[in-house]
Amino acid sequence: MPELPEVETVRRGLAALITGAKITDVDVPYPKVINGDVPDFVAQVKGATFKHFDRRGKYLLFRLDNGKTIVSHLRMEGQYSVEPAGADWHKHSEIIFHLADERTLMYNDTRRFGRMTIATTGEEAKVVPTLAKLGPEPTEADLKLDYMVEIFHKSHRMVKPFLLDQTKIAGLGNIYTDEVLWQTKIHPKTLTDDLSEAQLAELRENIIEEIKKAIAGHGTTVHSFSNVFGQVGQFQNQLDVYGRAGKPCLRCETTLEKIKVAQRGTTFCPHCQVEVR
């Protein structure tokens, strides 16, 4: 599943390729991709120009010049591709935006879980309520230590699912959560209120750094992620624990283990990340 760095990579690619492009027509071979009425969606985007591209957590926000915003969530395997004039649709193309310069923007999704919603710019949360509930972005500016201490200490949940909860911190998924817990030497089942302020300060720094580095590496390619240029992310080469179960810990050489924590596969080092009871 694309996490914040992968979605940010898609956003940057779209901004570079189709900012200023005008939508002349839309085909929707898979109508379920749109939340709400399909003809209404088409009517609201047809004739509009892509003005700029924002992101909030794992949501993409396509700003149009007519006061509308397309809210897009890639879910498991969604991908965008910008195609030259005359290009065939992909097997899993769900929506095709025809552009005035004859290129097409295609949204392709083998798993068919991704969704798109049209909203009035500034009122996106009225139609996508989860947007209003997202926690802060994992950045130096937005993710304050005071906030971290407050939310972790007033809760009594396992740290792994807590970090995956988009209402606490936006953008983290299974990959980066396993990475930052390993870096901070925290067992994934540790209860949030058992973490000291010093541990939370270190965890916060690691989250911010990891996301920054993953964006710089154009995200991680696990199954199918590629950016709009058709390039795959490179950050998988820099992962320390995710996908390395059965291999030696890069710090202590203990064999990394994979367990389920709150239904999610979780890789950790049983020596470095000791469970506190």
Ligand SMILES: [Zn+2]
């Ligand atoms: Zn270790």
